[in-house]
Amino acid sequence: MDQKDKREGYERIVDVSLCHEYYNGSCCGFNVTPSSETAEIMRREGLLCRIYDGKVRIFAFCKPHQNVISKKMTLSFFVRASISEVWNVTRFDNVAHDELPVANVSCSNGVCVKGRKKSTLPELQQIFGVLFLLEVVLEPEYINHEKYLTCTVKIPTKKLRWCYCVSGAYANKNLLINDSLKTDDPVRFECIERSSRFSLYVSQREIPIVSGAPPRFQLLDSATSKVLMKCLPNANAKSIAKTKTGQDGGSIFVAECFVNP
Known part of the structure; x- marks a missing residue:
């Protein structure tokens, strides 16, 4: 230089x-x-x-x-x-x-x-x-x-638990969210709510919210591992949402993304 x-x-x-x-x-x-x-x-x-x-x-x-x-x-x-x-x-x-x-x-x-x-x-x-x-x-x-x-x-970026709200054709399916970025230590998601209209999948740990980064997660069919969506949206500043209730009855603050394939 x-x-x-x-x-x-x-x-x-x-x-x-x-x-x-x-x-x-x-x-x-x-x-x-x-x-x-x-x-x-x-x-x-x-x-x-x-x-x-x-x-x-x-x-x-x-x-x-x-x-x-x-x-x-x-x-x-x-x-x-x-x-x-x-x-x-x-x-x-x-x-x-x-x-x-x-x-x-x-x-x-x-x-x-x-x-x-x-x-x-x-x-x-x-x-x-x-x-x-x-x-x-x-x-x-x-x-x-x-x-x-x-x-x-x-x-450093604010870290939140990401939440994918899946509606439409996949709302009532058993789904798996795949972490394509960290295959050695992937972020895992759990379904905390499911109905005929939508299902909510929340990450088990906090993830930095980002803007402009390549998509990280994929949506898979849990039974067959078939890829249903190659690129789920990343959570950004506009994704910060109200609290959701987890299976343990507690409240969590999330970065929420809506998925309607």
Whole structure:
């Protein structure tokens, strides 16, 4: 990869991509803004920052036989959702309600996501709709030896149990839903309700909801294993539905897809 910027003497030292699992790993749906402290650090250190949709690139002026950076620095960027549905489909695990997810990236530790108390981030109160904080750590022992920071931060998708509501000709059949993606550890579905009009099949574990990914599940006849439908629809943000009652009498929140062959 060519590390040179258009401005002579500047070299790319950071290339961070933000991708969302919901959009099948594409870099979209993000608005990135440096904190006021970071903007001051970059001005003082002579660093250039180029922000694209889902990409943060930092450039430093490089002179022969001189260090690129003088000391360890942490640059902070507030990341907001530029697409409204990103809010509904994003869920960071192990982050409390009063915490903001922080994605810390560095050459030494890679990508690490953890929660931080919102009360410790006063500037957060002045910025509406922050999804998470991106921290870029510049380490002299790597940067000054041309080991530049290049990584991808994968934003996790909300996981729900998928529910297929099958109506029409197959409503009262004994069906099997086949997982074509993970044949070694397939997601299994159970029928929780059946009538002459429809039947409900719910996954036994949670699955990430997606948009744009290839179809994952197939509809089979349980008795003959004959494929009835090669491509069942994937659950997306519009699939999030009300609770359904399982066989154990409990309630579950599902991503519901309607199938009427």
